[in-house]
Amino acid sequence: MDLLEYKGKQVLKRHDVPLSAGAPAATVDEAVAAAGEIGLPVVVKAQVKIGGRGKAGGIKLADSIEAVREHAEAILGMDIRGHTVHELWIEQATDIASEYYAAVVFDRSAKASLVMLSTQGGMDIEQVAAESPDALATLHIDPLVGFQPFHGRRLAFEAGVDADVVRPVADMLATLYAAYEGEDATLVEINPLVITPDRRVIALDAKVTLDDNAAFRHPEHALLDDAGSGGDPQEQMAKERGLTYVKLDGDIGIFGNGAGLVMSTLDVVAHAGGAPANFLDAGGGAKAEAIAASVDVILSNPNVKAVLFNVFGGITRCDEVARGIIDAYAILKPTVPFVVRLDGTNDVEARRLLADANLPNVHAEATMDGAAARVVELARGGGCS
Amino acid sequence: MSIIVGDDTRLVVSGLTGREGTYHALNNRRYGTNVVAGVTPGKGGQDVEGIPVFNTFRAAVAETDANTAMIFVPARFAADSILEAQDAGIATIIAITEGIPAHDELKVFNVLRHNPEVRLVGPNCPGVLSPGKANVGIIPAQFFKPGNVGVVSRSGTLTYQIGNELARSGFGNSTIVGIGGDPVPGSSFVDVIELFQADPETELIVMSGEIGGSAEEEAAAYVAENVTKPVVAYIAGLTAPPGRTMGHAGAIVSGSSGGGQAKIDALEAVGVRVGRTPTQVAEIAMEILGA
Numbered sequence: 001m002d003l004l005e006y007k008g009k010q011v012l013k014r015h016d017v018p019l020s021a022g023a024p025a026a027t028v029d030e031a032v033a034a035a036g037e038i039g040l041p042v043v044v045k046a047q048v049k050i051g052g053r054g055k056a057g058g059i060k061l062a063d064s065i066e067a068v069r070e071h072a073e074a075i076l077g078m079d080i081r082g083h084t085v086h087e088l089w090i091e092q093a094t095d096i097a098s099e100y101y102a103a104v105v106f107d108r109s110a111k112a113s114l115v116m117l118s119t120q121g122g123m124d125i126e127q128v129a130a131e132s133p134d135a136l137a138t139l140h141i142d143p144l145v146g147f148q149p150f151h152g153r154r155l156a157f158e159a160g161v162d163a164d165v166v167r168p169v170a171d172m173l174a175t176l177y178a179a180y181e182g183e184d185a186t187l188v189e190i191n192p193l194v195i196t197p198d199r200r201v202i203a204l205d206a207k208v209t210l211d212d213n214a215a216f217r218h219p220e221h222a223l224l225d226d227a228g229s230g231g232d233p234q235e236q237m238a239k240e241r242g243l244t245y246v247k248l249d250g251d252i253g254i255f256g257n258g259a260g261l262v263m264s265t266l267d268v269v270a271h272a273g274g275a276p277a278n279f280l281d282a283g284g285g286a287k288a289e290a291i292a293a294s295v296d297v298i299l300s301n302p303n304v305k306a307v308l309f310n311v312f313g314g315i316t317r318c319d320e321v322a323r324g325i326i327d328a329y330a331i332l333k334p335t336v337p338f339v340v341r342l343d344g345t346n347d348v349e350a351r352r353l354l355a356d357a358n359l360p361n362v363h364a365e366a367t368m369d370g371a372a373a374r375v376v377e378l379a380r381g382g383g384c385s
Numbered sequence: 386m387s388i389i390v391g392d393d394t395r396l397v398v399s400g401l402t403g404r405e406g407t408y409h410a411l412n413n414r415r416y417g418t419n420v421v422a423g424v425t426p427g428k429g430g431q432d433v434e435g436i437p438v439f440n441t442f443r444a445a446v447a448e449t450d451a452n453t454a455m456i457f458v459p460a461r462f463a464a465d466s467i468l469e470a471q472d473a474g475i476a477t478i479i480a481i482t483e484g485i486p487a488h489d490e491l492k493v494f495n496v497l498r499h500n501p502e503v504r505l506v507g508p509n510c511p512g513v514l515s516p517g518k519a520n521v522g523i524i525p526a527q528f529f530k531p532g533n534v535g536v537v538s539r540s541g542t543l544t545y546q547i548g549n550e551l552a553r554s555g556f557g558n559s560t561i562v563g564i565g566g567d568p569v570p571g572s573s574f575v576d577v578i579e580l581f582q583a584d585p586e587t588e589l590i591v592m593s594g595e596i597g598g599s600a601e602e603e604a605a606a607y608v609a610e611n612v613t614k615p616v617v618a619y620i621a622g623l624t625a626p627p628g629r630t631m632g633h634a635g636a637i638v639s640g641s642s643g644g645g646q647a648k649i650d651a652l653e654a655v656g657v658r659v660g661r662t663p664t665q666v667a668e669i670a671m672e673i674l675g676a
Contacts, residue, residue, distance in 0.1 A: 106487055108568040109599045111494045143491050184488055214486035216461050259566055260540020260595055263622040268662050270624040312546045314525040345525060369664050
């Protein structure tokens with residue numbers, strides 16, 4: 001789960017990461033009230049999960065209440081690279097002497113956590129890493145040892161931070177690592193990490209990603225989830241039904257079981273010249289009811305012109321899938337063609353059930369490649385029966 | 386021969402008394418796997434259809450000489466169970482459980498890094514099947530027969546799909562290894578390919594990868610230096626959009642790394658033939674082995 005800046009900061013605050021005072025606001029009046037409490041000047045910051053907010057006009061300094069009102073009105077509802085602004089973070093303005101960069105990342109290839117520090121913050125860190133790799137100090141941390149004070153000092157000296165802030169920067173890294181580990185995060189990124197003219201170190205922005213698999217250890221994380229606001233309607237519907245669904249741009253609905261097989265199905269459809277409308281993994285042992293619920297989600301996307309069912313029955317029984325398709329057909333009365341490829345456990349029985357049901361516009365295919373070719377043809381409007 | 390599991394396997398199942406654990410452990414036993422024990426804290430002394438249950442892995446190993454563990458407990462207990470199995474001296478641990486927290490997996494991996502004689506397969510994997518000998522996990526064994534093709538895969542159903550296409554073309558398998566779709570797998574493609582290269586029964590290696598991470602690129606580099614047997618590959622997720630999780634936590638493309646085409650290029654550059662669909666994989670295998 002990716003967190004909005006202010007929710008990330010709520011998490012970091014629990015681990016004593018130094019931050020500027022601030023308050024969230026969902027309306028212009030709330031923004032004005034927050035500014036009144038915090039004290040002027042403040043920064044009005046759009047809360048969206050995408051970079052480049054500043055350039056898009058989503059971050060504005062306000063030194064009067066009128067300016068707060070004006071900026072809040074302009075930014076709320078603004079579209080930033082496809083993300084609508086529903087919330088603001090009103091933050092005490094911070095004077096900046098230097099902008100650094102700090103991050104703790106889950107490095108899957110090294111099988112360790114990676115802590116990074118650079119004095120070239122405030123810009124795209126991938127560019128820094130590519131153009132001047134020496135400017136980015138990095139260190140892998142063994143989870144059995146944890147982050148030790150010397151790790152922080154080493155990074156601070158290697159990154160070349162100003163001598164008088166080596167200790168507070170090293171301390172800051174320790175708090176970031178504590179938050180990363182303690183909250184089961186897979187990413188904590190601070191860009192910029194600022195040094196103020198009076199030599200304090202402050203995390204001015206925060207990008208935090210939490211591991212959903214660790215939610216059982218952190219019941220309070222449920223409050224940080226805002227996927228329901230402004231999310232895609234099909235993805236929202238799928239989430240409520242416990243399905244793994246990702247919306248895509250095409251017009252061919254996809255139903256499959258097992259993440260790898262569904263990814264492969266998307267590829268085979270693209271290989272045949274089609275464009276999938278979604279990824280949907282019904283999981284292992286999917287029962288008829290769950291199948292009907294899945295089909296409902298797929299068909300609720302108005303772009304869908306045909307649906308491909310591609311199932312290999314391991315734990316999942318193909319006859320259950322066939323019954324699910326027949327039930328779904330009766331309830332939903334689809335107007336688009338279905339192509340069905342079922343292979344594996346009880347596949348013969350499944351094909352017999354489908355043949356007996358004799359549903360109009362439901363086409364059985366024997367192979368994945370053949371099914372993909374058929375569904376692409378049907379989505380283009382050819383070969384209707 | 387076969388790899389990881391076989392005639393010598395003496396299996397202890399953690400989570401044997403749970404519904405899923407019971408179902409799959411008995412299924413494995415029916416296949417011929419020697420299931421010698423179960424571990425459930427507090428249920429020591431009971432049995433599941435004749436399989437004795439112990440409170441600890443230590444007791445199970447002491448009484449039954451178990452040498453392989455299958456982990457079937459819920460995600461919140463799984464890392465602890467893997468660590469307990471390795472602490473009891475179990476050398477092969479196969480973790481089926483999905484949804485284990487990333488930090489737990491990291492801890493387990495780094496403990497095992499200091500204990501190189503222990504092999505972990507998974508977590509979040511379908512298990513390991515050596516047709517005709519032993520099945521540990523949830524792979525539907527009825528689709529596979531003994532033979533000379535070794536399969537290693539990050540995905541369960543895709544493994545069955547590819548295995549079934551191979552079977553239809555007349556091939557059997559030495560061993561099928563699901564390494565799982567998580568970001569920190571206990572065994573990598575390289576680990577398993579090394580075993581297949583050394584296994585006299587395996588004549589062709591099929592690896593089924595997917596987008597995300599760099600395990601396929603590492604496998605390509607390893608194959609170039611160390612593998613003399615033919616390798617055929619498949620990569621799923623070529624058309625998946627970057628930055629989205631497609632069910633497998635490991636299958637996420639971030640920035641320019643982990644993309645499908647880069648993996649195909651890396652594999653083809655070292656002479657590994659890559660099928661563009663699961664069917665093509667079987668066709669290439671047929672060409673190579675001349676079936």
